[in-house]
Amino acid sequence: MYGALWRVLPGPVWLRILLLLVLVAVVLFALVTWVFPWVDSLLGPQEGTVGP
Template identity: 85%
Template sequence: MYGALWRVLPGPWWVRLLILLILIALVLFALVTWVFPWVDSLLGPQEGTVGP
């Protein structure tokens, strides 16, 4: 799968690497901004208390 993605990207190896780094950064940004908060709202509060 990664080999196929590498072959589809245009340009020399350094341009491909730059494109992949930008794509990874965008995916991580989307996860932190929208996906993780949405999943957290579905799970509800985690109340962990330690009693005596």
């Protein structure tokens, strides 16, 4: 899969690395902004108490 992604990206090696970094940043941003809050709302509240 990674080899196929590497072959699909255009340009020289430095441009491919830059594009991969941008793609990773976009995916992480989407996960933190939309996916993780949605999953958290499905799981419900987690009550943690410490005491006797």
